[in-house]
Amino acid sequence: MTTFPFPFSGTTLTALGTGALWWEDQSLLCISDLHLGKSERHARRGGGPLPPYETKDTLARLSDLIDDLCPKSVICLGDSFDDGAAAQNMTAEDCATLHHLVNHRPWIWITGNHDPQPLAFGGTYHHRYSQGPLTFCHIATSKGSGEISGHYHPKARIKNTTRPAFLVDEHRIILPAFGTYTGGLNCTNPILSTLMQPQALAILTGPRPLPVPMPR
């Protein structure tokens, strides 16, 4: 696996091409915005019947990652489920996969706007969670420091190629969405370009993570 290690708030973190963040010193794996059960919620609300495979696909990619890295703990940065009912309506097979992942290591769920309430999948629930110099939350704050969040699904465009991307500056990291059925918000959007410091990096996901000065 090709990686991009970078210094952040006195630690060294690694951006992975899959869109996950790896804190090697602590053996901690961090992912964001899984949106499990998205197609089920879409259909429930009267939308078109999307192919119901995204939960299986997202969990399969997460399992591969965990098998690879054997992390001591895992943090999901919120919007892990598309909503509470979507979590309840997951197939038995997907539930079993998820239980297996969650029950074998400390698992931290950060609550998000899609999943504000704790759900019955084990692990612990937090609005914000701190470990060492780092704080994990769902939505980035303008005054935060050492803050790692998700929510925005950032993406960046270089040379006609658009990819989900990490946004990194001195104070914060915003993770791309890990879920299969997730779109993105371009980092040139004012919400992101005002939040991120002038020297921010965008790290494009893909076969190898590619850092660039964040396009504005």
Place this chain on the structure above:
Amino acid sequence: MTALPECISHWFSTRGWSIHPHQQAMLEQADRPATLLIAATGGGKTMAGFLPTLADLADGDHEGLHTLYVSPLKALAADIKRNLRTPIDEISLPIRVEDRTGDTSSARKKRQRADPPHILLTTPESLALLVSYADAARTFKGLKRVVIDEIHALADSKRGDQLMLALARLQSFCPNLRRVGLSATVDDPGAIANMLACHPDPCNILQADPGPTPDIAMLTVDQPPPWSGGGAAYAIPAVLEQIKQHKTTLIFHNTRAQAEIFFHNLWLANDENLSIAIHHGSLDHQQRERVEQAMVRGKLRAIVCTGSLDLGIDWGDVDLVIQIGAPKNVKRLVQRIGRANHRYNAPSKALLVPANRFEVVECQAALEATHAGDLDGDTRPRGPLDVLCQHILITACAGPFAADDLFQEIQTVGDYAALPRAAFDACLEYCATGGYALKAYDQWQRLIQRPDGQWQLRDPRSAARIRMNLGTIQDADLLKVRLKHSRGGKPLGEVEEAFAASLSPGDTFLIGGRIVRYEGLRDMTVEVSRNANRKPKVAVFSGTKFATSTQLSHRILAMFKQEDWPDLPAHTADWLHLQRRVSDLPRAGHLLFESFPHDGRAYSCLYGFAGRNAQQTLGLLLTKRMEDLGLDPLGFVATDYATLIWGLTPISDPAQLLDPNGLRDGLDGWLAGNQVMKRSFRAVATIAGLIERNQPGGRKNGRQATFSSDILYDTLRKYDPDHLLLKVTRDEAMAGLVDFGRIEDLLTRIQGRITHKQLDQVTPLAAPLLLEIGKVPVKGAAQEKLLQQETEALMRTSGLAALASD
């Protein structure tokens, strides 16, 4: 038969008109279940379609809707309304005429459903919407006739399929409904007749007198056309001279980008300030309307245009049509020529302007085909299933239905008459549950079966969502272009989102004939400023690239067999003679395969004459095989007649590369992840109602809510490869953009007969390909590498590289 009431024939004679024979025939045969009238533009075709209606309604006895008129253009419906008003008002006929399109107000639309006019003028999409309402049967009660204008244009697209499915509904409401189709000259009237009739009813075909033979020629210019390219800039002075000599000239182009560039050059050379305008589909519709109105008032001397003027309002004053670039398709050429001289019995006058040397040959072939009346056909797939899926959803919006009844109804549509029940059931299953192998959210299916076996929407509210996404026209995602600091000012036009994304501030491009500078993107609008001084960077927004038709390609190959070419200009004949001396000319039953070194690379050129799409596919498949065989391909370029490939190693055995089984195997693997497939999937999934373009609450404004259809495509391929929509996508791409059918044709035609010429240098026929734009590099690992180089360079120049590795 219907007799013409005295008041109408009197009106004709006060105007000094007499009834054309085909108009009389339409009256006499008004009771036939289906009639297709084929007449050139300007032959009083629309009047012929409406005469039986006017005659029938003259006594004022009919209550409710009598005649439904459907046209492919909103503008045409509005224009016909004006034209019908004249006789109705002057004769004081008791007839109410109204139009109903996307522009009609919702209050008026609602009233029309409850109290329809005698004659309703509409479009296929508005009709589909009408059919989706529960009160449709009441609205259409008493309907006697339906008139489909420009049916040849609808027959070429899924809009025609949607229309015929809607008509099948109407026919169930009104079993005695008479159908009339009005068509321009076409190659195969039988095919359109089959589409028009309620299967298995016969369809009556009436041919109007085609009028005098059109006067068509190639525009002679002292300077020979360039070796490649599509601008035809060399012909500007000669075209300008023609404009001066005629009252009004239409100048047709094959793509919008070419039209923009030509208009720009024409304007620069227009010393006498002749009033010349531009008209194409990317321009703002207000701007297009202004051009059309100026044209109607006879204010314009010339209009540079694209297919956007292929149809539409009659303009009597056009006395010359110029086609820039090879027409690619004889039928379209003949229809375009018909735009000149809309007066009955006056010959149309047209000039062809080849844009490059090869197009001289192509234009000559097109001229001969036109004189011979030899039109080319389309091989559009019949009865597309994505449109059927949408129709099933539309039917469900109107109320519960029985599958057997709907299937029976659909079989009355000519192009669906042979649809197997299993295919229908698969579509119904898709509409109900999504049709997935995994039954994940059955409780939320879109259609459910009632205890009595009828199907209905699970949630009645979803009808609104289905209606919002109705239609088969696939607009690329377009962004409006507006001048900066002109808040609320008029937009200049639209460009594709992908094109806008490729621009950097400072880039210049052409739109509506002027050069503008890209300033930035704001609220989904491209902001630009005027820029008069610089050469434009690009104008590459959309515009279909037509492939040369099979029939025209065969004609060109036949021309190559000639000893000499007295009909061609000397510069072009000399070029062909030289090619024959140096190498060979392509022949029908053989494949000419040339190999030669050039500029340190090994080049190969194969002349398949299979059309641009197929030659492009051939380039992709062959370079992939070459990579497997270690022949180090570097890239290729394709035109309508040939593919030129270059690499590091010369090809010694073309037969090995062109082995049909090998090509087919390669196709399967390559197709899967192909962009062409993803584009086709997006269209299919949108029409079939899987992807919703419009959602309640309006377009999500750049938020992260939407994700690309590519993700759905990849997911389906991975987990449900036999899904209905993937099959439909594959069939469509194979026939359309991939055009593998024409590659198969080629392989069958040559039966392994390959003439391999190994030469020392570039051949005369291959040389123009070296200059072609649109070269395709062989990608893969190379793309990642290039992206990495680019990002590293950006990191270095910004000084962030040092920072990141602290």
